[in-house]
Amino acid sequence: MVVGIVSYGACIPRYRISSEDIARVWGQNPPLIGKQLGVFSKSVPSSDEDVVTLAVEAARTAMRRSPVAGDMVNAVYVGSESHPYAVKPTAGIVAEAIGATPNLTAADFEFACKAGTAAMQSCMGLVGSGMMDYGMAIGADTSQGAPGDALEYSASAGAAAILVGKKNLIATIEHTCSYTTDTPDFWRREGQIYPQHGGRFTGAPAYFKHILACGRDLMKAVSTGPGDYKYAIFHQPNGKFPLRVAEELGFKPEQVRPGLLAPEIGNTYSAAVPLGLAAVLDIAVPGDRIFVTAYGSGAGSDAFDITVVEAINSMDRTGPSAVRSMIERKVMIDYATYAKLRGKITMGGASR
Amino acid sequence: MSGLAGVRFWRETKSRYNLTGNRCGVCGTVFFPPRPVCTRCHRESIGRMEEHKLKGTGEVLTWTFVHEPRPGFEIQVPYILAMVRLDEGPALLAQMVDCGPGEVRIGTRVHSVFRKIGEEGKSGVIYYGYKFVPD
Secondary structure, eight states: OOOEEEEEEEEOOSEEEEHHHHHHHTTSOHHHHHHHHTOOEEEEOOTTOOHHHHHHHHHHHHHHHSSOOGGGOOEEEEEOSOOSOSSSOHHHHHHHHTTOOSSSEEEEEOBTBTHHHHHHHHHHHHHHTTSOSEEEEEEEEEOOOOTTSGGGGTBOEEEEEEEEESSSOSEEEEEEEEEEOOOOSEEOOTTOSSOEEOGGGGIIIIIIHHHHHHHHHHHHHHTOOGGGOSEEEEOOSSSSHHHHHHHHHTOOHHHHGGGOOHHHHOBOGGGHHHHHHHHHHHHOOTTOEEEEEEEETTTEEEEEEEEEOGGGGGSOOOGGGSHHHHHHSOEEOOHHHHHHHTTOSOOSSOOO | OOOOHHHHHHTTHHHHHHOEEEEETTTOOEESSOOSSBTTTBGGGTTOEEEEEOOOEEEEEEEEEESSOOTTOGGGOSEEEEEEEETTSOEEEEEEOSOOTTSOOTTOEEEEEEEEEEESTTTSOEEEEEEEEEO
């Protein structure tokens, strides 16, 4: 049974801070730091934005673009590592806000930066098995980076929603596979505000090992090579890793750049690959084949082989809901404003 | 610790999340928030008020900068409150976000967005609902 993408939507906060501004505060070399990471600015959520609001906006765009009514969505899964509640599902609030309640299943997913693609796979399974017609998979994060830590240059915010189904498809998902191990490259303990990471250990034995293995497994399973794909989307913790892993797999930079958003908006964690996919779907034409490999610390990769079909031409993919429009609709802020918006300033008795 | 404060807000979730008002089945007037009886048709409208989801689009009737915030809004000062006339007719008071001085005028076209409205402190319920941004 063919399963695929019925619709999609994205949300990127309007505020940005430059890597140079962050570097200046922490005594680093401002012009050098952006080049080293390949991240020149990152998105910053406003004080009234969180994973719930970003997920709702992305999901509403996906619903508006589709012929599917809210009460036809049978599952809402939200992948994130920054759910506002430790106990109380983001997915239930999103389901209420898109009119999908009460006859559906909903849950929050967590697998570092690949929780959004794990949600996609779950929806594929439920739709493919015939248990339901439509499932909404969302990757959303307002990620945390400790002040002065390397993560602070990239940890950003965004969301993308993918409506999975078997009717009204704009793209088919030919195959998916995963590669999972126990790898302590990045983690956040219960109750801790900021995550910790293994520095350089996050590279070769973590990001590269998992993406390379999973990506090769996918191409082997569907008998393809890098040349068969118009676009390739990889998890993007910075602007450099995706280009390097693409090269190792045999992809060219021009296949990667349309879905590479980290240089402009940073690492949106669970939203990174779904947002990259949304950016590519915004410009894709029928027949385009898309290679997608997510990565989540801890660690694992999910890969997808996607082919765009004719119906994408009848979807409105322009205007303010396009990913490129959201990236360009920005307001630069300084570090003091960023610190205020991200709750890094302790207020005297006032709540945010 | 128990907290029933969230329940009061929860009762209005449908309206606050999805701008759900109602429409008089007699004269067609749309209300937000929903009213039990039409203000024009009075008892004729009893039992004929229909749920009506508003599109969330409209224009600014008037607006102001708030410099003395309500508790919980200190970090957003100065913020913009606007009276928005929705395209279906009702006017409502709401916060304008993602915009600054010069971006809001009387007549500015706006649309609703889903944002955090407030919270019962750091350990309590979070309230979500509509705010508006310029088109």
